Amino acid sequence: MEFKNQANPAQENLQETKECYQRWRCYLVPELKFNLLAVLYVMMFSHAVAYDPLDPTGNITIKWDVMSWTADGYVAAVTMNNFQMYRGIMSPGWTLGWNWAKKEVIWTMVGSQTTEQGDCSKFKGSVPHCCKRNPTVVDLLPGVPYNQQFSNCCKGGVLSGWAQDPSGSVSAVGVAGTSNKTVKLPKNFTLLGPGPGYTCGPAKIVPSTVFLTTDRRRKTQALMTWNVTCTYSQFLASKNPSCCVSFSSFYNDSITPCPSCACGCQNKKNCIRSDSKLLHRAGINTPKKDNTPLLQCTHHMCPIRVHWHVKLNYKDYWRVKVAITNFNYRMNYTQWSLVAQHPNLNNVTQVFSFDYKPLVPYESINDTGMFYGMKYYNDLLMEAGPQGNVQSELLMQKNKDTFTFKNGWAFPRKVYFNGDECKLPPPDTYPFLPNSAYAKPVAISTLAASLFLLVLAIW
Known part of the structure; x- marks a missing residue:
């Protein structure tokens, strides 16, 4: 073969x-x-x-x-x-x-x-x-x-x-x-x-x-x-997703977590807390023949969580931090990959700590990119624990015709980990801009008074 x-x-x-x-x-x-x-x-x-x-x-x-x-x-x-x-x-x-x-x-x-x-x-x-x-x-x-x-x-x-x-x-x-x-x-x-x-x-x-x-x-x-x-x-492959996505931003203190039981809660009874003494037993990280996971106890019960954080805002650029966390004590992910779909990925300027490749299924639409680990550096995502995460940042140039922080535009439309689509939070829970970030509308009465004073000044 x-x-x-x-x-x-x-x-x-x-x-x-x-x-x-x-x-x-x-x-x-x-x-x-x-x-x-x-x-x-x-x-x-x-x-x-x-x-x-x-x-x-x-x-x-x-x-x-x-x-x-x-x-x-x-x-x-x-x-x-x-x-x-x-x-x-x-x-x-x-x-x-x-x-x-x-x-x-x-x-x-x-x-x-x-x-x-x-x-x-x-x-x-x-x-x-x-x-x-x-x-x-x-x-x-x-x-x-x-x-x-x-x-x-x-x-x-x-x-x-x-x-x-x-x-x-x-x-x-x-x-x-x-x-x-x-x-x-x-x-x-x-x-x-x-x-x-x-x-x-x-x-x-x-x-x-x-x-x-x-x-x-x-x-x-x-x-x-x-x-x-x-x-x-x-x-x-599975009736439930195998990963979920959470969001946060610099302009809002709240964090949008993964949905509860995003990957199903069938393993809830067999999960292990992160401070459990069972984690010190020999062979706890040994994979099973049937690939049965041993998950850390979380509200989402997913083996993988992807966190997208809108970190900084510049005049012509904006910066995002992406972190991938493994909650499965029995699984190392070799040669992992992360795919995200966002309209501003057509203007990626630099990606730190990950390799990046745009995916263009159709010639005129370039809104999807694949991230994966650098060989011999972070292409292995370790099992759950202190080393069970990889992270990077990406810098994107703003598309001035469409760029905005309003209505959750800064967050991805789809996220895939190792080819499986991840569960996203409901759109109405995304971090929102504070009221002061929006331009305050001018009252009609105030505008009329200003015009009246201008006319008097001319006369």
Whole structure:
């Protein structure tokens, strides 16, 4: 299996969606072009469809290339391409599964391995790597012997988002009809990364992949190629959000907290106070196999809180401080990412302590940016505790036509952490400007008196 970074072909068909976005800002007001069948489709399948207006073509594409035929089978290279802009796969990594169409077995594998061998008792002498009808494949850990490696393999199943680290959005394996007339496409592909949320479509035969030799002077071609596309749905991953957002500002002493039970309160009985003696027990920070969180007791009960603070106001610029806090005692977030949508992000002047990359899903609208940690400095968000936070500040030049501190304009419209949308507070609770900050209207009677005195002075 090989996970490579390549251009996403689905991006070539965005013109109609782009025009809709420009006219209507589709993320706020969907274009009213639905007929009855479309409405029924949304009602029936919206729970599984994974459309993200900030990353409309994001997906993970699995490419299966038949490289050569053998006496009783074939050798294949399987590649996983993460075309999601800001959603990666963290440790413990991806898990890929499928059902064989016939009675295929995997004789050998490099770059990854199956979790179970299955029943290979009918084989004498050489024993296959896996005899299960529905194999489950995982990536190898870094540092395995060279003869077990394959290009882009052995990352522990960790995949970066495409925009954050293109070279890290890839991982790989080699697998083993005797011809294109007898080979059957596997069925029922599943992808976990590391939890649920991904839905994979059927395998489809596509034009054969063309490869360059190591000296890049000759092209070779796969004998057969098929693709499987997997999309992510936050609803399928969890019925509750996994993060929340709080607000504060220099012009108001009040703090707008995360909404109560923003991420659900099902873990309320098992949470631990920050001063509990249980935190000193050995192994308290060890992750569980089922990724069950151990949360610090809070009113919002979220693993992650993002705090947006409007810090300073200059003549031509304004400054924001962003802090991300981890409340999960069992989870380190490797290669984390934060995405924010705000109309003034098109004028970011400087970002301190984070790396920053604008995300432009449509050419004329640049209101979304991705923040992520600097490598070897703060790209690891530690578990809950004194070190469980990262923070930065950003300086933005004011857009004089739209800039204002009124009506919560200075706060983001959407926030995503590791690809999942965070719960924002209700708009009517945002920090507001004090009355003195607004220009006081001049009474009509005062204006009339002033005009009368002016006329008398002229006469």
